[in-house]
Amino acid sequence: MTHKQYDVVIIGAGPSGAVAGSILANKGLSVIILEKQYFPRFSIGESLLPQCMQFLQQAELEQVVLDNVAQLGFQFKNGAAFHRAGNDSAFDFTQKFTEGPGTTFQVKRGLFDKLLADETHKKGVEICYGHQVESVERLEPDVCLTVLNEQNQQYNVNAKFLLDASGFGRVLPRLLDLEKPSNFPMRKTVFTHFEDNINEENFDRNKILITVHPEYKDIWYWLIPFADGTSSIGVVAEPKYFDDAKSESETLLDFLSQDPNLKTLLKNAKPIQDVRSIQGYSANVSQLFGENYALLGNAGEFLDPVFSSGVTIALSSAVLAAPLIEKQLNGEQVNWQSEYADKLKYGVDTFRTFVESWYDGRFQDIIFHEQQDEKIRNMISSILAGYAWDNKNPYVSESERRVNVLAQICQP
Structure with a gap:
């Protein structure tokens, strides 16, 4: 077995791993990222929130995103549109309570994640693709991991600190027995990419479209347009609403046909990828940190995809954790x-209230x-734009009470 020694080892090269790795490398620390998959790879979570741009800026990764918008076909986004039973509503994220983008x-996400990872690598971070963490040998006085490489050979990585940015892989929660049931009901999502061929005049490609099922308020659809005329489209519901006798493709098309507005918008749409599904994605853990380790983003807790909060929470965790690691490695308390x-x-609890x-x-x-x-619209717009940590916003600092009072006023 070979031994490698680093200041920090990160599991996962997705957005939280790249942002944390970049910040740490910018501070002069030696960092290795172990990534089980090969990039680019498919991932959901394709509609970023404006707060993400601040986090990317803190990691000195914002500019590379802006420089590659046209080349990689990133779609400009300025808000969120909602549809329910013939009624429309929309929020412009530039009209918000909180300062910031x-x-x-x-x-x-395949292209976006690879862009961030490649830029992080340029900063001196070693990224090993096709390398899977098998076990945690120890966490103190330093961290030692056993890793399986792409040739099926085992080796050890030693570091002073360990970050788990493995997302839905949830490597440390599994290996350290930290997993805890989520308090959200089990839900399933079925989704794919379409060549959307949308030609409706009033359709705004600069916004994600969230649609409530016309009959069931707890079923909803996302429609995320991209700059190349394609869209990511999916439906989210509890398993009881799905017919196991149908294929995933039949299920998605059947659900889409049940909403008149989506049926009209997507009348010429054609699926261009296999339909995929994820079930039971909401997750929680007993603790977010321990001796010489911390969990980032979805590896710690994932709520729900409805307001696209996943990447924002992941990046927030990275920009919070990285400076603390530097402090700890410098001998500070x-x-x-x-x-x-x-x-x-x-911030997670703010999103939880709204979910x-x-x-x-x-x-x-x-x-x-x-x-x-x-x-009030501007305060809510801030949260939908990702600014869920702004305690000056009453809908953040008193989210549950404020939502309850407003909901009573707005009852139909």
Whole structure:
């Protein structure tokens, strides 16, 4: 067995791993990223939120994204549109309560993730594709991992600190027995990419379209347009709504035919990839950190795809954790609970309020209410744009109470 020694080892080369790796490399630390797959690879989470641009900027990765928008076909995004039973509503993210970027992009994640990883590699971060973490040998006094390479050979990686950015792979929660049931109901999503051929005049490609099923408020669809005339389209529902006798392709097309607006928009659409599905993706853990390790993004907790919060939470976790690692390796005291877990959880809990109130209908009633106060709209727009950590926003600092009061006012 060979032994390699680094300051930090990161599991996963997705956005949170790349952002954390970039920040650490910018600080002069030696970093290795172990990535089980080969890039580019398919991933969902294709509609970024504007808050992501600030996080990318902190990692000095924003410019490479802006420089490659045209070449990689990233779609400019300035908001979110909603449709329910013939009624439309939309939020312009430039009209928001919180300062910061109001626009971002809708991206094919294979290309986006590879772009960030390649730029991180240029900063001196070693990235090993096709390398899978088999076990954690120890976590103190330093970290030792057993890794399987692409030739099926085992070797050890030693580091002073370990970050898990493995996303839905959830490597450390599995290996360290940290997994905890999510308090969200089990849901399933079925999705693929379409050549959408949308020619409706009032369709706005600069916004994600979120559609509520005309009959069931807890079923919804996403439609994420890309710059090349294709779209990512999916449906999310509890398993009880799915017919196991149907193929995934039949299931998706059947659901899409049930909403009149989507049926019209997609009348000329053609699937261009195999239909995929994910079930039981909501996840939680007993702790987000431990001796010489921390969990980033989806490896720690994933709520739900409805407001595209996954990448934002992942990047937030990376920009919170990386400076703390530098402090710890410099011999300074770090309180990971107050400086990392509590801070990350603050924004996650804001998103949680809005996700839960979406499924029980409270937030849907707010979004589709005919008379909307501009100041309140801007506060909600901030959260939909990803600014879920802004405690000056009353809908962040008192999210549950504020949503409840507003939902009562907006009840149909």
